[in-house]
Amino acid sequence: xxxxxxxxxxxxxxxxLGFALGCGVGGGGQNGLGSGASTAASSYAATIQAAGKxxxxxxxxxxxxxxxxxxxxxxxxxxxxGSSNTVTSTVAVGSLPISVDSNAATGLFYVANSQxxxxxxxxxxxxxxxxxxxxxQDPVSVSVNPTTNLVYVANSGDSSISVVNGAxxxxxATIALTASPTAIKVNPATNLVYVVSSSANTLSVIDGSSNAxxxxxxxxxxxxxxxxxxxxxxxxxxxxxxxxADHLNTVSVFNxxxxxxxxxxxxxNYPSDIAxxxxxxxxxxxxxxxxxxxxxxGSSNTVxNTLNVSPDSYGIAVDDATNLVYVSSGTSIGxxxxxxx
Numbered sequence: 613x614x615x616x617x618x619x620x621x622x623x624x625x626x627x628x629l630g631f632a633l634g635c636g637v638g639g640g641g642q643n644g645l646g647s648g649a650s651t652a653a654s655s656y657a658a659t660i661q662a663a664g665k666x667x668x669x670x671x672x673x674x675x676x677x678x679x680x681x682x683x684x685x686x687x688x689x690x691x692x693x694g695s696s697n698t699v700t701s702t703v704a705v706g707s708l709p710i711s712v713d714s715n716a717a718t719g720l721f722y723v724a725n726s727q728x729x730x731x732x733x734x735x736x737x738x739x740x741x742x743x744x745x746x747x748x749q750d751p752v753s754v755s756v757n758p759t760t761n762l763v764y765v766a767n768s769g770d771s772s773i774s775v776v777n778g779a780x781x782x783x784x785a786t787i788a789l790t791a792s793p794t795a796i797k798v799n800p801a802t803n804l805v806y807v808v809s810s811s812a813n814t815l816s817v818i819d820g821s822s823n824a825x826x827x828x829x830x831x832x833x834x835x836x837x838x839x840x841x842x843x844x845x846x847x848x849x850x851x852x853x854x855x856x857a858d859h860l861n862t863v864s865v866f867n868x869x870x871x872x873x874x875x876x877x878x879x880x881n882y883p884s885d886i887a888x889x890x891x892x893x894x895x896x897x898x899x900x901x902x903x904x905x906x907x908x909x910g911s912s913n914t915v916x917n918t919l920n921v922s923p924d925s926y927g928i929a930v931d932d933a934t935n936l937v938y939v940s941s942g943t944s945i946g947x948x949x950x951x952x953x
Contacts, residue, residue: 657921657936658697659946663690666942668707670929675716676735679938681931681945682709682723683820689723691736692938693933697947701739710752715778717758723777724751724765731765733781741816743781747774755805756818757798762953763876764805764818766793775823785823789816794843796882799868800850801849808842808856815842815856817871827871834860846888846895855895855908863897863906865913879906883940887930894951896937898928905939907951917951 664683666688669813671680683702687709690702709732714721720742723732731754733743749769756763761778773787773796786816789813798805803820808831816828831840840858847854852868859882865875880899883906887896893910903925907917927940935950 615741615811616820620750622927625877628746637728644810649909656946657949660692660697660699662940662942662944662945662947663699663702666689667945668927668940668942669712670938670940670945671712671714671721672929672931672938673714673716673719673721674821674931674933676719676736677931677934678714679931679945680712680714680721680723680734680736681940682712684709687725689732689734691721691739692945694934694936697900702742703734703739705741706730706744711754712716713754713756713763715756715758715761715763716777718761720778721755722754722763724754725736726750726768729767729769731763731776736764744782745776747776747782747783748772748786753795755798756797757800757803759800760803760820762820764796764798766796766807766929768792773805773818784802784940787818787823787825790828795845797845797847797854799847799849799852799854800851802868804868806845806847806854808845810843812840813839815854815866817902829866829871831856831858831864832873832876834862843884844886846886848888848890848893848895850890851893851910853910855886855888857886857897861899863895863908865895866944877913877915878906879908879915880918884926885928885930885953888936889930889935889950891932892935892950893953896928896930896950898925898939900924900926911953916953917940919948919951921946921948 619687665685669682677759679692708727711724748767753766763776765774775785778791791809805818854866882901884900895908905919937948
């Protein structure tokens, strides 16, 4: 479900390497998911070797049991069979792909290419790019509403959202924002679109029917008064909760009906991505600085489990149907068994 925007990696693959080395990672880990200290093998159900360079953002199509993995360093997207945990194909896309989402209703994957200013529409069955859609400047995040067959693209370079018709592969609207977007997510149940901005420290709500920004909410400050800097978000359509991860080690949960803050949950160090299992109501946050995933009970808004993952892990996605969690490290994808509330 998750778009895995990972905007802090958008400038170049070199930034990924520099950040990883800055975190003190060293030799090879025992699970082959990245370079660094050994990780508890019991956390993983399987390990999948990446087919491209800097395999980071992930999206899951539960209907086809396919996992799309964007290879940021080799301008491609790979598809993993969720039953066999094998890479079945790799398809070339645009320059510096940075985000991916899927439409289970059509079987199409959408890849935002930040340097090409395009979105590649990829048919995973035929392994072909069926369209390359010009969008705004520096697209960093993409999210699909399978109910309306609309695709929303957050463009950080010109502070806009491109609305793409999935049937015609054309941009039908452009929504102006007051701040550069970092990540975007649609709630198909309410037809609301949520956008976070790290620079403005805000969460904006867009009405999918009118394409109007209806509210912009401040994310808040930490205990010493520093802005939380949201970097990723996901929506639990079943509970109508919006979950926002920030770089200051917090997950903020907002009620989608009232847009009010419900909880601020402390997680691990330097969260980089977040994904919600709609079936189990568990929120997963990958903490890139301490090599863990925090599993949050969505009912109590408390961290119920902390799972060990590989160093250099940044992206995360959940398959609601299988209750498997996919964590990308740039060289491999770790498969975790989902926890239960």
